[in-house]
Amino acid sequence: MPELPxxxxxxxxxxxxxxxxxxxxxxxxTYVCRPxxxxxxxxxxxxxxxxxxxxxxxxxxxxxxxxxxxxxxxLGMAGRIDVDRAPAPRNWDRFSLEFADGxxxxxxxxxxxxxxxxxxxxxxxxxDAAEVGRAAFRSRVGRGTAPLKARLLDQGVIAGVGxxxxxxxxxxxxxxxxxxxxxxxxxxxxxxxxxLRAATRxxxxxxxxxxxxxxxxxxxxxxxxxxxHALARDTVGSRTTYWCPVDQPELAAT
Ligand SMILES: [Zn+2]
Numbered sequence: 001m002p003e004l005p006x007x008x009x010x011x012x013x014x015x016x017x018x019x020x021x022x023x024x025x026x027x028x029x030t031y032v033c034r035p036x037x038x039x040x041x042x043x044x045x046x047x048x049x050x051x052x053x054x055x056x057x058x059x060x061x062x063x064x065x066x067x068x069x070x071x072x073x074x075l076g077m078a079g080r081i082d083v084d085r086a087p088a089p090r091n092w093d094r095f096s097l098e099f100a101d102g103x104x105x106x107x108x109x110x111x112x113x114x115x116x117x118x119x120x121x122x123x124x125x126x127x128d129a130a131e132v133g134r135a136a137f138r139s140r141v142g143r144g145t146a147p148l149k150a151r152l153l154d155q156g157v158i159a160g161v162g163x164x165x166x167x168x169x170x171x172x173x174x175x176x177x178x179x180x181x182x183x184x185x186x187x188x189x190x191x192x193x194x195x196l197r198a199a200t201r202x203x204x205x206x207x208x209x210x211x212x213x214x215x216x217x218x219x220x221x222x223x224x225x226x227x228x229h230a231l232a233r234d235t236v237g238s239r240t241t242y243w244c245p246v247d248q249p250e251l252a253a254t
Contacts, residue, residue, distance in 0.1 A: 002075040004129055004160030005203035007058045010073075010081040013105075014053040014062055017083055020099035021049050032094040032107070033116050044069045044118055045097065056128045057159020061120050072120030076113030082106045129160040130200045137193040142184050149177035150237030152196075161196070163239045165203065168212035169196040171224075176248040177236045218242040 002010070025042035027033045033041055048064040050071070055061075060081075061072040073081070079094075084103040087093050093106040095116040107114050127136060129152075140157050141148075151157055152166045161169070170177050172195035175188060184192070203209045213225055222231045224244035232245045 001077050001162055002058060002079065003162035003165045003203075003209045004057060004200055005165070005209055006080075007055055007060060007075060007160065008130075008204050009208070010075060011053050011055045011060055013081040013083050014050070014060065014073075017097070017099060017103065017105050018050050018053065020101055020103065022046055022097050023100050024098040026093070026096045026098075027116065029091075029094045029112070031112060032109070032114055036118060041071075041095075041116060041118060045071060056122060056125055057155055058162075059120065059122060059125060059159070070119050072115070072117040073107055074115040074117075075107075076109060076111065076115065078111040079107055079109035079114030082108050124156055126154075126156050126158045129158045129165075130197055132158050132193070134190060134193060138186055138189045141181060141192070142186075142189045143182045145180045145182060147178045147236050148175060148181045148184065148192075149239075149241060151181040153237045153239065160200075162209065163241075164209040164212060164215055164218075165196075165199060166237075166239075167218065167242055168199045168203075168209070168214055170248060171214045171226075171243060172199055174247045176245075176250045177241050177243050178234075179250065214242065214244075 022045050025045050027041035028038050030038060048068045050062045051065045052063045059074055061070055063070055083105050088108050092108050092110050094109050094112060094114055096104055096106040098104045107116060141151050149166050152161045173192040175192055199212060203211055217223060217225055217231060224231055227246050229244055229246045231242045233242050
């Protein structure tokens with residue numbers, strides 16, 4: 001599933017089409033383009049030029065020239081952005097733009113859970129997990145009785161962390177996923193923020209969250225790549241979670 005690093009790579013794809021004039025829009029998929037009627041997005045964006053891309057967590061949006069309409073794209077569970085490629089088979093391109101230079105941008109998604117929207121509203125979305133400052137991270141993440149991992153996965157708290165990135169960041173920061181979020185010290189929260197940013201940067205550079213150090217070991221017979229101990233496994237925050245019980249003890253070190 002796309003997490004922040006995959007969304008950032010998608011944003012970099014969108015950057016390839018900035019400055020090109022849109023001459024046609026395929027918005028016929030009424031589910032992906034809900035609540036817009038067919039033709040509504042086409043009317044808004046035909047003749048426009050995309051000028052600047054943005055990302056917060058897994059949400060993407062693109063501005064058009066001259067304060068024109070804003071296009072919002074979300075990758076859903078399995079979407080990706082393809083630029084200047086031939087149309088996908090079986091209508092997997094759920095939304096697409098064609099440009100005056102003959103190129104195109106497509107939201108390709110076998111599972112049809114992605115979205116294309118006009119004028120997005122992000123008021124329910126927390127600050128980006130890779131950009132959030134130290135004070136905001138402490139006050140947003142470090143509160144409440146929910147397990148720490150559930151807090152990280154809550155997109156209203158911070159945006160962009162999915163199941164794999166959460167396991168990777170917690171393992172790197174040596175913090176147990178089930179500890180109550182409000183019980184962490186400021187030093188532990190700062191360490192978590194640092195490791196989350198480092199894990200995110202690494203995943204963007206290496207091609208996605210699957211490149212994390214613990215990810216290949218997330219299986220029933222998996223061992224910690226740092227100390228060799230068998231990994232623990234449980235459901236935390238409704239998601240299958242792996243951690244090292246030696247490096248990530250349930251109780252804070254005294
Ligand atoms: Zn370990």
